[in-house]
Amino acid sequence: MIKDQHIPIMTNEILSFIDGKKNLSILDCTFGRGGHSKKFLENGHFVTAIDQDDNSFSIAKKLKEEFRNFVFYKSNFKDLDLLNLGNEKYDFILLDLGFSSDQLDDSKIGLSFKTNSKLNMNYLGGDINAYKIINDYDKEELQRVFYFYGEINQAEKLAKYIVNQRSIKSIDTNFELIKILRDSGVNFRSKKIHFATQAFQALRIESNNELENLETFLNKVHEFLKINAYFAVISFHSLEDRIVKNYLRDNKISKTKNFRNNKDWGFEILTKKPIVASKFEVLENKRSRSAKLRVGKFIN
Ligand SMILES: C[S@@+](CC[C@H](N)C(=O)[O-])C[C@H]1O[C@@H](n2cnc3c(N)ncnc32)[C@H](O)[C@@H]1O
Structure with missing residues (x-):
């Protein structure tokens, strides 16, 4: 049975970037239990979602019955260029990194030190x-x-x-x-x-392979962003956050529209400091305590 457990993180903060906008095309690269995707769909947007997890696949199937504007790919997000997305570009791309509460509770995966499980910790079905x-x-x-x-x-x-x-x-x-x-x-x-x-x-x-997956993804993500699109990443540990922060900094555009990376695209950084969950959210959902949200606006 699939439990209804994972609470999506910083949903209001994420939605605030696209407040009032309609019919956006959104790529949710870490579908999980579909918490964020569902919010986007309820706001009338078109959602393409990716996740490597089998449970996510089942949840996505159900969500598809409710919303026609929804497509799901079971894949590693590092392979987003192999997904037959065509020449599709998106108004908003979201990465909510790491594992879901369901994966944390799954003793076959064994991510928790509170439960005695066979040593595994692989939640993406890889070889290591x-x-x-x-x-x-x-x-x-x-x-x-x-x-x-x-x-x-x-x-x-x-x-x-x-x-x-x-x-x-x-x-x-x-x-x-x-x-x-x-x-x-x-x-x-x-x-x-x-x-x-x-x-x-x-x-x-x-x-x-968490860090390699993220780095491979970041090397490609600009190809999937429309002009003025938002790219948002929630990370849960400092190593991931540092990679995202450096990526945005290395591809930052200046006020005079100089592209720092010597390419014809870049990001306006919308979160000089990462956004963190409100005290209220942390009280409701302990997991949000270590979350950091960074957002860039894609300029081309
Ligand atoms: C924090 S949860 C996302 C929760 C989701 N935003 C929600 O509201 O339900 C992270 C999800 O990303 C998935 N994930 C992590 N790394 C991935 C990767 N490299 N490729 C595909 N999915 C990945 C995990 O399987 C997990 O379901």
Whole structure:
């Protein structure tokens, strides 16, 4: 049974950019449970949506029965140029990155450190997963993952400890991994959050190729934006947010319409500082607490 759980984030803030506009064509690249897509459809817009997730596919099928202005593609958003979108360009493109609450609650995916699951963390159905990373990667690769994707200063110490422990017995579950993290003697920076957060983040990013997917997508997205279109990204961790911030900055246009990237297109940055969820939204939906929204207007 599909639960009705995922609450779309910063919906009002997103809609405020297209307030009063009608019949826009919108590309929602992270459909999830369709929270944002549904809002766009209810406002009379045309929505093309993408998600790699099987549940999203089922939800999209239902939404299609309700709204005729809706098309869904089950795909990785990094491949948006392979989707037969034709020469279609959009008035608004949205990325709401990461995983949905449903995926977090799915013990087969095992993203949560509250539930004991088989080590996996792959929510996009790819070949890499946390089990393979933890049990098969060599020490240097493990160190790279923890250092760059978890920003764990003592990544080498952690990698060494894991290699040692797995030589005694394979590390099969989330709880086994958490025990090993605890016993490793590594000083995790996280004071306000669960001490395993950084390590789990690192494994999740590597398992799903999160940063490469985003970078590949960003290299293509300008081809799909109409003049004066909005490009909005919600990210949930600083590594993603930095990539988006740098992308907009590197392709920023100045007031005199000088294109910084030496190309004939660029962005007017509409969010000098990222927009964050209101206190009220954070109270209602804890997950919105770490969300950052950046928006650029496409100029050509
Ligand atoms: C935070 S949820 C989106 C929630 C959605 N905006 C809503 O209101 O229901 C992120 C979604 O993006 C999808 N996703 C993440 N990375 C993806 C990728 N590279 N390609 C396709 N889908 C991706 C996940 O499967 C997940 O369903």
